[in-house]
Amino acid sequence: MAKTMAPYYPIIYVRGYAMTPGEIADAVSMPYMGFNQGATKLRQAWDGRVTKHIFESPLIRLMKEYGYRDCFADGAEISGSLPARSVVIYRYYETADSDLGDGKTLSIPEAARGLQALIQRVRRQVCGDDDELLAAFKVHLVAHSMGGLVIRAFLQNDAISTPADRALVAKVFTYGTPHNGIEMAGINVPSVLGLWDINNFNRQRMAEYLGLPGKPERVDSLDGKFDPQRFFCFVGTNHRDYAAALGVSRLLAGEMSDGLVKIENATVSGAPRAFAYRSHSGPFGVVNSEEGYQNLVRFLFGDLRVDGSLDVDALPLPPSVQKAKDAGKQIRGSYYFEATVAPRGSFSAKLTERRRDTYSAVLRRYDELLRVDRAGRDAPRSPALFSTFLDSKRITVGKTLVFSVELAVSSTGYTIDDSFWLDQHIEGEYLFRDTLTLKLTLGQDGFRLRYLSSDENWSEGQGRLVNPTGDQYLIPLTSSKGFRGQLRLNVSRSG
Incomplete structure (x- = not known):
């Protein structure tokens, strides 16, 4: 009997952008990088009415409903065998932390290379020396915000991955990723703005690390490197509840955004997508939402x-x-x-x-x-x-x-x-x-x-x-x- 994992492959979660040293320290201090954050309020309508709804987090729900487990034990990441139904957290921000790393933030290409290595490591942990399992192995990649750009750099940049590497990815799901960059007050983030790596969201810079040829006006194409039908984009439409940067971000991003990413910039060309009245993060954020979770599990595990x-x-x-x-x-x-x-x-x-x-x-x-x-x-x-x-x-x-x-x-x-x-x-x-x-x-x-x-x-x-x-x-x-x-x-x- 053939051995199969489908559709319950390992899930690797790639968190989003942390701007300041303080935000990086907070991110590193969380074992699950936000994938375990839940919510207790369900905003029912755009006019502000709120009702209580316990959403336990994507991580807990995957454990309770689909039998997944985390990748930690005895105060460390498991280095030995892992079951296929594992949620693995890609902790690429650890190098930027002065306690756990050298204080240097990885560039998008460096983080993408680390993702390639992590996928290969998880493959060995799940399959061991079993040739049949090795041949059947796939992984689901799930990301929030800039994490989706790390995934795209891995999938699209020929200097980072090969077709064989990409073939190990079953499906990709992104929450609130700026696939076509970030605009503030209608202007794309300038490439010269290197402070806190904000120029990661400049389209010219993005074209470089995504491996897109020339100087494209839009950078939301997978460029034939990965099937867009296996790439899902979950888009937030609520700018009002995004409180980051003391509300300056939602003011500059404006309506038709999640408070940071414009709706028109939050999808990959040709990919399926869904829209929800959720903000980029926070109590009414896209990741810690029932709407996001229902789309996630139906896309990863559904059959229709x-x-x-x-x-x-x-x-x-x-x-x-x-x-x-x-x-x-x-x-x-x-x-x-x-x-x-x-x-x-x-x-x-x-x-x-x-x-x-x-x-x-x-x-x-x-x-x-x-x-x-x-x-x-x-x-x-x-x-x-x-x-x-x-x-x-x-x-x-x-x-x-x-x-x-x-x-x-x-x-x-x-x-x-x-x-x-x-x-x-x-x-x-x-x-x-x-x-x-x-x-x-x-x-x-x-x-x-x-x-x-x-x-x-x-x-x-x-x-x-x-x-x-x-x-x-x-x-x-x-x-x-x-x-x-x-x-x-x-x-x-x-x-």
Whole structure:
């Protein structure tokens, strides 16, 4: 019988940036580098309402629910044999501590080389001399903030790793990583700002240590060195609760950020991602959140993936705006697309939440959707709403996975002949809004999908069967105002 570890490979956690000597000392003093930090408050809404919710930390939950263990014993890191289900903490900041190291902070490339060595060490500890286990060995890499850049330097820089090294990585999950650098007040961190290694987040400097050729405008590409479909980005959208630097960071990062990293800079090109109303760190941080954990374990251990996008066929105009258009006046408008996905039975955690009032909704211009020739495109720029991973092993009754998708479409406002239209307009009026309950049943011959409108029907109902079109499922969406479109779902096996 073949020996296998999949999908419960060792997990290596790579912590984020510590700026000052005091922060470095604090980081080194923690055995688990923050992966054991929990939370007791669950922020339910953007307006500040809080409810008590005990999140025990990713480390504790992995131990309790999936049988993982840590890598410490008798006051030291275990140097002998390790079980496959181990959480290993990459303590690359120890060299920067005057008590445990030489006081010198590792550069990103040096930390990436250390990660390469650590992966090889864990492989030996888990597999020993067993050739079958050595051949089956993989590792999951999980990181917060700058830790994700250490991982990318390892994966992408040919001077640091080989294809054989990269092949040992099963999946990568990053929380709040500035994959396209950090901007303060709209300006990328300058390369000359070497104080406390802040220039690690300058795009020119990043291109160098990531091994990206030339001088790219964006540095969020894996450059073909690692499959982006095996790389997940968890993105925070709450800048208000990030308290670092006495609140200066959240002020300079501004809205559409987690208080440090802009939303548009927190993902890898082509990778699945999820969004949550969480800040970069702190009591409402991305790592110590139920939302982050639920995405983490479903991505690492789940066996199903559902990708949702929205095709738009008709975007109605308010009657007075339509009248102006019929009279030959020029109408301009853009649209917000909101999507929230929540599984049944996971506390009240949402797997992803893109909302207008948290500045994380998808924004599209009318021409990008319905007049693609004017937008200079060959096809409509249909909003990609979510990539959700599910785990059929969590089903307790039957063979059906149940989750909800809350969808909304609204206008940012309209201009008529380049003047804002204000008369008779209620700001934020929705063109479409509904919550769909989706029921995905697994069978020997594939998937069976049913859906129902939970705004108009009880979610316990059987729902309407959707016949697949190829490997896609199309759910029609309409409103009494005249909106027409369809939710396009791709369902596939993951692992």
